[in-house]
Amino acid sequence: MKKIINTPEKYVEEAMEGIVAAYGDKVEFLNGDFRVIVSKNCRQVGKVGIVTAGGFGHLPVFLGYVGEGMVDACAVGNVFASPAYTKMEAAIRAVDGGAGVLCIYGNYGGDKMNFEQAIEDCEMDDITCKSVVVCDDIVSSPKNEWRKRRGVAGIVYVYKCAGAAAQQMYSLEDVSHIAEKAMKNVHTIGIALSPCIVPEVGETTFQIADDEMEIGMGIHGEKGIEISKMMSADEISEVLMEKLLTDVELQKGDEVSVMINGLGATPLEEQMIVFRRVAEILKGKGVSIFMPHIGEFATSMEMAGLSITLFKLDQQLKELLRFPANTPFYTNVNK
Amino acid sequence: MKKIINTPEKYVEEAMEGIVAAYGDKVEFLNGDFRVIVSKNCRQVGKVGIVTAGGFGHLPVFLGYVGEGMVDACAVGNVFASPAYTKMEAAIRAVDGGAGVLCIYGNYGGDKMNFEQAIEDCEMDDITCKSVVVCDDIVSSPKNEWRKRRGVAGIVYVYKCAGAAAQQMYSLEDVSHIAEKAMKNVHTIGIALSPCIVPEVGETTFQIADDEMEIGMGIHGEKGIEISKMMSADEISEVLMEKLLTDVELQKGDEVSVMINGLGATPLEEQMIVFRRVAEILKGKGVSIFMPHIGEFATSMEMAGLSITLFKLDQQLKELLRFPANTPFYTNVNK
Incomplete structure (x- = not known):
């Protein structure tokens, strides 16, 4: 195995530390936890928060788009594995500025299950959440069952459009409508x-x-x-x-x-x-x-x-x- | 050979065509010749022109830095091979806005020989040229013979600083002084x-x-x-x-x-x-x-x-x- 790493166990944590060491002007760990990375000033009153999450090993996806005009927070799993729902929940709570939170993620079983749990918990505390599940990989299911398709690189365009709308203080309804439209496109x-x-x-x-x-x-x-x-x-x-x-x-x-x-x-x-x-x-x-x-x-x-x-x-x-x-x-x- | 190419003979040309197809708002071929890529508005009266050149196969180096605030033109060779001096000459002539041209390139025999020839020809037509030869690879020669070192990734920083100085209308003497300082650093x-x-x-x-x-x-x-x-x-x-x-x-x-x-x-x-x-x-x-x-x-x-x-x-x-x-x-x- 010819990889420039230290130990497999530290792979995710050390790469995350490198990212925050390099881009500390833009992003930071939430309460020192490398499993949740947030944009500087990730919570803005009246701004819809954009949250994502997913397994590691796909850089720049997912966490690399946390920053101004795109995503506000990302929960980070192990390599090719969904993060725990508690990390997604922490991400949602961190970015909620009262205007609600849009969760954008790829269509994978683990991510979906965990986001649903996280959203349920947050909604009990009156944080309004919506989700857009990205399913752009056309070979993974036929067209008439496109909602079953996996999410791949197209998610970047969904982040970009939703993030730009949120940055301009659109409502949660409008941001999620835009994200859904981008996702379908x-x-x-x-x-x-x-x-x-x-x-x-x-x-x-x-x-x-x-x-x-x-x-x-x-x-x-x-x-x-x-x-x-x-x-x-x-x-x-x-x-x-x-x-x-x-x-x-x-x-x-x-x-x-x-x-x-x-x-x-x-x-x-x-x-x-x-x-x-x-x-x-x-x-x-x-x-x-x-x-x-x-x-x-x-x-x-x-x-x-x-x-x-x-x-x-x-x-x-x-x-x-x-x-x-x-x-x-x-x-x-x-x- | 598992490469996503058509034929080896068309490798450079087709990749160059892809670049101009993608970024035609920023760059274009000089007179339709894929061997010389120039920034849009590459010739500006009173602005020092920045020219580079080198072999292909190192993207983004060299030609990827042609654009606003960095390099004005780049002559492109075959894979790992210097372009002909006539292409460098065309690049220099294309960017000369009367304030002179700074040539920044890596320390390789072919590039050096060809740039020297190109500069000699241009100077006969009263285009003032200066050169900064980048030699940042510390293992390729000992420190007391650092001018013999090869040029590698450090050239990007030299482009960046020289390009920013030229964009601010510094004189040729000042731009080349800055490029030389950056190169030594x-x-x-x-x-x-x-x-x-x-x-x-x-x-x-x-x-x-x-x-x-x-x-x-x-x-x-x-x-x-x-x-x-x-x-x-x-x-x-x-x-x-x-x-x-x-x-x-x-x-x-x-x-x-x-x-x-x-x-x-x-x-x-x-x-x-x-x-x-x-x-x-x-x-x-x-x-x-x-x-x-x-x-x-x-x-x-x-x-x-x-x-x-x-x-x-x-x-x-x-x-x-x-x-x-x-x-x-x-x-x-x-x-």
């Missing part, structure tokens, strides 16, 4: 080329042959829909886009933001080659691209591969996407 | 855990055993100073910092920016664990950290490993580092 599909190693396990999560790739694999190594021989960048782009465009209804004149998300070990150069072909395909359909996002947004440690997310935009979502944000891993300058 | 050392593959070659640039790492390896796979058994994150941090602190004179009360630079395949989580220990070591010496940079700044495609750069600051360099910048791969919001 994100669709993602990925491929994996190589596995990752969970530190506490010490061996690769799955095997994949030297000349093969897996289409539709989840960010925890969940089985995809097809193992195929390695394809060229253009072929990969075409195969993934074909599946996305079957799911997303796009028409001439539509605008989308495209996210090319490296899973950890895939070079930026390769992501750019994929973006090039994706842009050509969209141009061919008369669809224009607004504020593309290319880089690492939701990873699986050292997994190689990438995902493509299409985020269908309207005027409101465009303005929210453009709104300034300043977090340790996401900076947007509105020009 | 950056010191870098790296480790490699796994090799990369140059697409046109199709096989790994070197071998490294499964339980080993190489200290001091260059970003093109240049031989390091020591092959050792894999160490823990804290041990790696301590070994690298010990070597850096022998070379850099730091005293209690000094301020530095620290860059933890992933070489391509090393997860952010691991970079954070290293930063944590580096911050502890500096704190122990009474040295404070200003604006740390953690992520991928100068890579070798899919190489695993990282480098640590210390950038010793004074008041002027701090202000220049804080100055806003907005390039495809580097955004700074001055707060």
Whole structure:
């Protein structure tokens, strides 16, 4: 296991300490607990709080988006494991400024169960909570059962739009309506080329042959829909886009933001080659691209591969996407 | 060779096309030539132009820093190979706004030879040029011959400070003085855990055993100073910092920016664990950290490993580092 770590047991805690040591001007632990990271001034009277949570090992997701204009607090689990509901509860209580709290999280059993428990407890103390569960991974369930899909990189767009709305003091109802709309407009599909190693396990999560790739694999190594021989960048782009465009209804004149998300070990150069072909395909359909996002947004440690997310935009979502944000891993300058 | 590319021959061109397709609001090709990328409005009357150049395969270095507040133009070579001097010359001519041009590049034979030729040609047409050659890799030559050292990730800090000075309309003499000061204040050392593959070659640039790492390896796979058994994150941090602190004179009360630079395949989580220990070591010496940079700044495609750069600051360099910048791969919001 070739990882730059100390011990598997300290992996999450030490990485979290590094983040707070680096970005202490933006974020801090809640009461010294590395399991809950909050934005500086995370509780603002009259502002809707935005909370998220999830397992570790996906940086920048989830906690990396805690900061100005995005998420106010994040509960952090172990690698690929949901945090305890008590941590989510602490996060919700920490950001409640009287206007209610929106919980945005990916559609995984543990996170869902724990958030529901946390919300129930908070509501007993009259904190109004709403939830938006992100389920953007199109291969993980058919379209007619899309609420069963897993949440992957598209969550970043949901944070961005909800965070911008909350920052502008929209009501809880409006912020959650926007988050729900953004969530319904994100669709993602990925491929994996190589596995990752969970530190506490010490061996690769799955095997994949030297000349093969897996289409539709989840960010925890969940089985995809097809193992195929390695394809060229253009072929990969075409195969993934074909599946996305079957799911997303796009028409001439539509605008989308495209996210090319490296899973950890895939070079930026390769992501750019994929973006090039994706842009050509969209141009061919008369669809224009607004504020593309290319880089690492939701990873699986050292997994190689990438995902493509299409985020269908309207005027409101465009303005929210453009709104300034300043977090340790996401900076947007509105020009 | 498990790369998401089309053909090795088209690797650079297609990645460059992807970059311009994505960030066409910030950068463009010079006269349609993918070998020279320029910032929008790269020529401003009275502003010193900043030009760089280098081989491909190190994204975001070099061309990713072309944009507002950093670099005005970059000539782009093949993978790990210097561009032709004619491309550097075109870049210099494109950005000359009458106040002269500063060329900032890493200390490699090809880049140096070609920049010297390009500058000679431009000066015949009365474009005043100056050069700052970055040589921050401390293991590549002893301290008393530091001008022979290779240039690595520290160049990003030199771009940042010189670019901020140029943006504020400092004279060529002042901008190059600042760049030279920044260059003398950056010191870098790296480790490699796994090799990369140059697409046109199709096989790994070197071998490294499964339980080993190489200290001091260059970003093109240049031989390091020591092959050792894999160490823990804290041990790696301590070994690298010990070597850096022998070379850099730091005293209690000094301020530095620290860059933890992933070489391509090393997860952010691991970079954070290293930063944590580096911050502890500096704190122990009474040295404070200003604006740390953690992520991928100068890579070798899919190489695993990282480098640590210390950038010793004074008041002027701090202000220049804080100055806003907005390039495809580097955004700074001055707060």
